[in-house]
Amino acid sequence: MNASQIFSRNPLDRGERQRRDETWIHNAAREATSKFLPLWHLKVPVSAKSENSLAWQSFEVLCKLDIEIDPIFLGLMDGEAYFTADISQLGNEAHDLQNNGKWVFEDARSAAELVSTEEAGILCQAIAQINWHNNHRFCSVCGHKTWVKRGGQMRQCPNCEAQHFPRTDPVVITVVSDQGNCLLGQSRGRMSRANTYSALAGFVDQGESIEEAVAREVMEEAGIKINNIRYLFSQPWPFPHSLMIGCHANAVTTEIVKDDHEMDDVRWFSRDEVQLALEGKSAGLRVPGPTAIAHHLIKVWAANEKIIY
């Protein structure tokens, strides 16, 4: 089941042992066989032809750009080291790397749909890492400039020695069912214009279990009391660095009292309506596409699949 979640099949060995050795990281980045994924304003290079793969570069090619390259080590595969690096210092996309016309920069979602699920997993890791590093250049304790350590798995402050680790934000996302109906909502914004409804979602709060977060979010957004909360599968989501935790739950109450501040609408939909929407055949209901974990949570419910825990 988990195999269908885009971004979740990263094949790299993250090299926990190797990344503790700064000399190893330095040398590995300069190996001719090492591969670099340069990100330009979080856009990803993808081959322009039909290969539909990430356009990996060498450190030598990146050095020719005449900008500071800070290699972030992603991991190892088949004896080769994989890195990413931010090249946003370049003024525009039409730079030396693109002269051969063999590849183009795509935004992460478009790129993820073009490349293999394994490469989508790698690009998810690269984007989350570069995004975090770009936003944590200074120590949150003393304000001093921080240094990259462990190939990117940490930033350390040389002034107060505080260690800062890349963060992942847990988000619960839940399909609530009541007999043959399921509860879906429209968060404020674009969803209502497209008539799209999705599973209810929200960030896990501090000092809160996954189950407590699910029950709280459903109560806040829809006023529905639930029980029998089950975890199904998860999906890394690099916008900017979340982990989507997919759940199902059963309704104890059915009267909807929506949060007007967060939600444009919340409704019960029948299994038939949802099945049509999943097939793109419903006039009144759209659900998120297969890139989103919500699609798969809704699909499992619509198919009435037995979940094995």
Ligand SMILES: [Zn+2]
């Ligand atoms: Zn500090």
